[in-house]
């Protein structure tokens with residue numbers, strides 16, 4: 001089913017201007033173009049403020065580009081309506097946020113099933129899906145623990161499990177190791193290897209040198225002041 | 232949908248303290264509003280039936296500013312006034328029973344029948360022969376009960392003004408009726424009432440006058456005053472107005488109470504409408520980033536607000552129903568029944584003003600839901616990219 005050379009994510013001449021026409025106008029991205037093939041691992045690097053997070057949010061259709069378009073699996077996701085974009089995120093995207101963004105008062109299990117709640121799934125199906133990812137990421141023993149009580153490593157694994165619970169083809173991670181010590185950062189790296197083995201398309205935005213020049217990386221894209229370096 | 236509902240319930244519990252506070256305020260406000268409206272509605276109804284059973288004109292004699300006995304010879308003179316179809320002397324009074332610490336209303340049969348007319352006729356007719364035959368009385372269920380408690384199960388010894396005793400047998404008990412509050416009532420022959428109160432044959436407690444044409448009531452009242460300057464002439468309209476005044480005044484007290492409750496409610500609304508906590512905003516952002524539609528988020532917010540406001544409303548209304556009609560609104564009722572001169576005790580008979588309950592519903596539940604949904608909607612429609620940075 002994996003077609004050779006199929007582009008999973010295409011970013012075509014994308015610019016993003018915040019507060020256009022106002023004194024605080026800010027061009028976060030300028031004419032960015034690249035494509036990511038299915039099952040590829042891409043590292044999006046660049047200093048803080050270079051536009052990495054903005055780019056990820058455009059790919060996730062959390063906001064719309066000022067110019068250009070984003071095409072995912074041949075769908076113009078940057079032109080989707082709110083509801084379509086939500087559906088697209090739910091079915092196609094697993095997001096690992098910087099700081100993980102778990103809901104602190106919910107348990108590990110409740111956090112993990114959150115992306116599935118709008119779907120028509122019964123209790124059984126929810127449990128089954130959660131169990132699978134909780135076991136993969138060794139967090140099942142904490143299923144009923146509120147997220148606020150978790151250690152950094154446990155939060156990380158819960159966040160990854162949540163991103164993968166709906167079995168999305170694309171994983172986006174934003175500074176996933178920014179708040180982790182060296183051991184946990186290495187652990188994350190091994191999870192990335194696991195995702196790639198499962199055939200996921202993975203895009204990681206980071207300025208952590210740990211991710212630079214990895215053997216499993218298919219491509220590195222460097223951003224500076226919203227522009228692609230060497231473009 | 233079921234999953235979203237469960238999520239909403241979970242959210243309510245997660246923010247338990249805050250939601251409990253809102254629930255309590257909501258409950259109290261609806262409870263106070265509903266109770267007061269139920270009591271006033273029931274009392275107004277009661278007042279209306281009482282008033283409609285009252286004589287059009289009551290004539291009392293006043294000596295030294297106090298009501299005193301009135302000569303029955305005046306009945307004839309009053310009956311001759313143009314427009315008067317009937318004038319009747321009434322014999323009645325309060326009898327204090329020290330051991331029970333209560334006042335009974337003793338009412339002479341003729342007077343009684345006239346005062347409450349049709350309502351009473353049913354109950355009284357059954358016993359009329361018995362009353363005439365011997366020294367017997369018909370008592371309200373409350374009288375029967377308190378006499379029995381003090382070892383007078385079948386008859387009672389009344390103490391006459393001269394200290395001598397008068398034994399009167401209980402011939403029957405009024406069936407509990409809604410319109411007629413007969414709980415503390417004792418009904419007997421006029422002559423027996425006179426004997427117990429030590430009243431002369433030529434005297435009555437007051438005189439009631441029937442005037443078929445309502446238009447003529449003020450004229451007749453004025454004429455009676457002219458003929459007998461020592462009388463106080465009370466028309467049903469006078470009573471209605473004074474009842475209404477007492478009523479309105481008492482209602483005013485509650486206006487102040489409402490203002491406090493409503494004020495608190497609006498603080499909550501303001502707090503809700505003026506925006507979400509950063510935690511709530513972040514949560515909405517996370518949910519959006521995880522692929523929730525705005526509609527999904529709004530559904531959860533709606534469930535949350537609906538569950539809290541509907542349960543508070545329903546619980547408050549049922550509690551109010553129980554408080555008013557089962558417990559007879561302790562505290563509240565007494566604040567309203569200051570006008571008990573003609574009718575010592577009021578029973579709140581069950582009558583629900585659905586319109587008022589609906590009004591309370593519409594000024595609380597949808598308002599609260601809207602105040603919750605609007606800021607959530609604002610937060611949900613903003614770009615959710617903040618959470619990912």
Ligand SMILES: Nc1ncnc2c1ncn2[C@@H]1O[C@H](COP(=O)(O)OP(=O)(O)O)[C@@H](O)[C@H]1O
Nearest residue numbers: 018026028047048049050051052053054055620
């Ligand atoms: N919603 C926004 N409004 C205004 N400026 C923004 C907004 N989002 C991002 N920016 C600006 O765009 C630039 C790129 O930000 P970001 O994509 O977060 O960079 P990075 O993730 O590489 O650190 C920054 O200067 C940031 O301040």
Ligand SMILES: [Mg+2]
Nearest residue numbers: 052053174620
């Ligand atoms: Mg960033």
